[in-house]
Amino acid sequence: MERIPASGTLKMFELATRLEAEGKRIYHFEVGQPDFPTPPHIVAAGIEALEHGFTRYTSARGIPPLLDAIENHYSGRGIQIDGSKNVIVTPGAKMALFQGFLSTLDSIDDVLVLSPAWPTYRSLIRTVGAKPVDVNTHPRYGLDEEALKNSCSKTVTALVLNTPNNPTGGVLDKDQMKLIHDLAVDHDFVVFSDEIYEMLVYNGFKQPSMLEIDPNLEHTLVINGFSKTYAMTGWRLGFAVGNKETINNMVRIQQNTTSCATSFVQYAGTKALTGDQSSIKMMTTEYEKRRDEITNMFNNMDGIFCLNPMGAFYVFPDFSAYNLSSNTLAELILKKTGVTSTPGIVFGKDYDNHLRFSYATDRSVIKEGLSVLSEFLPTLL
Numbered sequence: 001m002e003r004i005p006a007s008g009t010l011k012m013f014e015l016a017t018r019l020e021a022e023g024k025r026i027y028h029f030e031v032g033q034p035d036f037p038t039p040p041h042i043v044a045a046g047i048e049a050l051e052h053g054f055t056r057y058t059s060a061r062g063i064p065p066l067l068d069a070i071e072n073h074y075s076g077r078g079i080q081i082d083g084s085k086n087v088i089v090t091p092g093a094k095m096a097l098f099q100g101f102l103s104t105l106d107s108i109d110d111v112l113v114l115s116p117a118w119p120t121y122r123s124l125i126r127t128v129g130a131k132p133v134d135v136n137t138h139p140r141y142g143l144d145e146e147a148l149k150n151s152c153s154k155t156v157t158a159l160v161l162n163t164p165n166n167p168t169g170g171v172l173d174k175d176q177m178k179l180i181h182d183l184a185v186d187h188d189f190v191v192f193s194d195e196i197y198e199m200l201v202y203n204g205f206k207q208p209s210m211l212e213i214d215p216n217l218e219h220t221l222v223i224n225g226f227s228k229t230y231a232m233t234g235w236r237l238g239f240a241v242g243n244k245e246t247i248n249n250m251v252r253i254q255q256n257t258t259s260c261a262t263s264f265v266q267y268a269g270t271k272a273l274t275g276d277q278s279s280i281k282m283m284t285t286e287y288e289k290r291r292d293e294i295t296n297m298f299n300n301m302d303g304i305f306c307l308n309p310m311g312a313f314y315v316f317p318d319f320s321a322y323n324l325s326s327n328t329l330a331e332l333i334l335k336k337t338g339v340t341s342t343p344g345i346v347f348g349k350d351y352d353n354h355l356r357f358s359y360a361t362d363r364s365v366i367k368e369g370l371s372v373l374s375e376f377l378p379t380l381l
């Protein structure tokens, strides 16, 4: 574990906390979680489960009503899976990823990571002894087919993709996902498809699932969860969908580690999937307005290029013109303006000229924070 880097955002977070304690106004753009509360009907289902005594261990795989609800979540989109065989419910998507890596990867394996990428992938791949290999998705964060094909060596046994993407908000369409699947078949590797932001999409885009492209689940493990779609980060509830052999191995890990996801949280999760879905529309409508606001504000600043993301709640503007490392730039901006961000370097070594800003924050914070920033930045050029 000593070889695994500590969270790249910790230093910035500590600095922001110190400045805040000293009375400085801090504009938080570093947090990767919805600022909305969990919808009340989901909270009520959790309370009800507690009051009904659902406080015991459950099956390691998950409670049947939740496994059914996950099956139905996909069948409603024309995707057929068997909830009792192809699904495991975990304490968060992170745990699903960890179990997936642990049951699939060997220490001689290389794992392609489509970059820029959420740093947890690389940390978890290293934790199980395998080696992450970045494949950049430049330019404009679309799939670089040539780079991807050239990276498919004999030692590659898996690939990680994340659409919509953290940190760019970029998405892969069905053709691009199909191309990845074809490579997985040709080179016999597993695709870990992190689809946790699948419902947070804009401009009418519909995020396809890798399950549509590989219905036999021979080369696919889908990772998903409740944290982002239902504003449930602290509840810790995620799941994976894959072939029954991989899922059985993950169940064995879960039996011997966390035992199961928290019992009453699984009931709340069942309600999340089966109950009123209007909160998703409400949240995505608001995120989309914030996205437009933050993207426009960045693109009106000198020397910054900011793509208009199609999903998730992050922007990843390019600050190349400033000629500073992302750690130095993020720290300088925080000290001078109180605006927090996440340095691009944590998402991949080639992204040291970017900063990530989360717009899971109030529109007034976006307006004020970015106005302060736009006044300060020209002093650096």
Ligand SMILES: Cc1ncc(COP(=O)(O)O)c(C=O)c1O
Binding pocket: 032, 091, 092, 093, 094, 095, 118, 162, 166, 194, 196, 224, 225, 226, 227, 233, 237, 238
């Ligand atoms: C791409 C991605 N996957 C997974 C997660 C973690 O999800 P969970 O809260 O379910 O562990 C995050 C959280 O930031 C994320 O950005």
